[in-house]
Amino acid sequence: MKQIAYTIFGLWMGLAGPATAGPVxxxxxxxxxxxxxxxxxxxxxxxxxxxxxxTDSITPHNFVLKAPEAGLDMTVDVPPGASKTVRFTPGKPGFFPFYCDKRLLFFKSHRERGMHGVLTVNAK
Ligand SMILES: [Cu+2]
Structure with a gap:
C-alpha cells in the first residue's frame, strides 16, 4: 500500500514537474x-x-525606464483605472531609476512631485 502511495506521489511530481522557470x-x-x-x-x-x-480615477500615469545599456528601454502609458503588463529581462546589474513623466499644462511633472523609483538588478 505504501509502495502505491509513493508511486502515485512520484507520478504526480512527474506531471507537476519542478517549478517552471517563467518570469518573475x-x-x-x-x-x-x-x-x-x-x-x-x-x-x-x-x-x-x-x-x-x-489606481487614480482621472490622472494618467506612465512608467518610464531608460537604460538601453542594460537592455531596458520602455515607456508604458497607463490610463486611469487601467492595468498594463510589460515584460523585460535586465542584461546588466546596477541601479536603474524609473519615473512618470506626465505633466498637466504648466504644473510640475509627476516625477518632480515624487513619482519615481529605482530598479535594482543584482548580479547572479
Ligand atoms: Cu504620473
Missing part, C-alpha cells in the same frame, strides 16, 4: 503621484513580468 511576476500601483512599491529588486538575466495598475 511583480505588481505595482501607480497613483497619487507615487509608485507602490517604489523599489524593485530583480536578478540579471531573469525575465520580469511587471503589472502596472493605475
Amino acid at each position: 511576476q511583480i505588481s505595482m500601483e501607480l497613483g497619487d503621484y507615487r509608485f507602490k512599491p517604489a523599489r524593485l529588486e530583480v536578478s540579471v538575466g531573469q525575465e520580469v513580468e511587471l503589472k502596472l495598475t493605475n
Whole structure:
C-alpha cells in the first residue's frame, strides 16, 4: 500500500514537474503621484513580468525606464483605472531609476512631485 502511495506521489511530481522557470511576476500601483512599491529588486538575466495598475480615477500615469545599456528601454502609458503588463529581462546589474513623466499644462511633472523609483538588478 505504501509502495502505491509513493508511486502515485512520484507520478504526480512527474506531471507537476519542478517549478517552471517563467518570469518573475511583480505588481505595482501607480497613483497619487507615487509608485507602490517604489523599489524593485530583480536578478540579471531573469525575465520580469511587471503589472502596472493605475489606481487614480482621472490622472494618467506612465512608467518610464531608460537604460538601453542594460537592455531596458520602455515607456508604458497607463490610463486611469487601467492595468498594463510589460515584460523585460535586465542584461546588466546596477541601479536603474524609473519615473512618470506626465505633466498637466504648466504644473510640475509627476516625477518632480515624487513619482519615481529605482530598479535594482543584482548580479547572479
Ligand atoms: Cu504620473
